[in-house]
Amino acid sequence: IQNVLTVSMVGVVPAKKFSRGDANGDGKINVTDGVLVAQNIFFSATKPALIFFDCKDMLDVDDNGTLNTADPVYLLMYIFMKGSPPAAPFKACAADPTTTDTLECIAPNCT
Numbered sequence: 448i449q450n451v452l453t454v455s456m457v458g459v460v461p462a463k464k465f466s467r468g469d470a471n472g473d474g475k476i477n478v479t480d481g482v483l484v485a486q487n488i489f490f491s492a493t494k495p496a497l498i499f500f501d502c503k504d505m506l507d508v509d510d511n512g513t514l515n516t517a518d519p520v521y522l523l524m525y526i527f528m529k530g531s532p533p534a535a536p537f538k539a540c541a542a543d544p545t546t547t548d549t550l551e552c553i554a555p556n557c558t
Contacts, residue, residue, distance in 0.1 A: 462542035465505040465555035468522050468533045472500055472556035476538065478529035484508065502552035504543055508536030512548030520545065 468476055470483035484506050508518040510533070524530035535544055540557035 449452045449537040452552060463500050463502065463504075463544075463552040464540045464542050464556050464557060465500075465536065465552050466540050467510070467535070467543075468508050468525075469519050469556050470500075471508060476522070476526065476556075478523070481523040481526065485491045485516070488514050488516060488518065500556040502556060503550040504548070504552040505556055507548070507550055508533045510543075510546045510548075512545075512550065515551070518536050 466474075467470075468480055468484070470480040470487070487506055503514060506514055506518060508521045511517075521530070522533060525532055532538075535541065540555075543552070
């Protein structure tokens with residue numbers, strides 16, 4: 448006689464919460480955040496990330512699913528020229544409502 452134990456685990460891993468554009472996690476959106484977003488884009492291939500949090504999704508300011516030079520420009524346009532605000536979650540600690548991109552958020556900037 449053979450005994451077989453079958454275990455099934457069902458559950459959902461909750462999405463990480465973050466605040467889009469707040470690159471240093473201080474709860475404020477300012478020039479420092481724009482600079483940190485740009486530094487991470489330009490230097491990430493040659494050096495470790497220059498951000499305080501391992502959350503690429505929070506740096507995707509325009510929420511198009513990629514990190515590129517448009518992201519810091521978008522943030523700085525919002526700051527200096529009253530441009531459109533970054534995509535949600537912006538100025539809030541929440542999960543990304545856009546789930547179609549492949550950007551990860553391992554260590555978010557808020558809880």
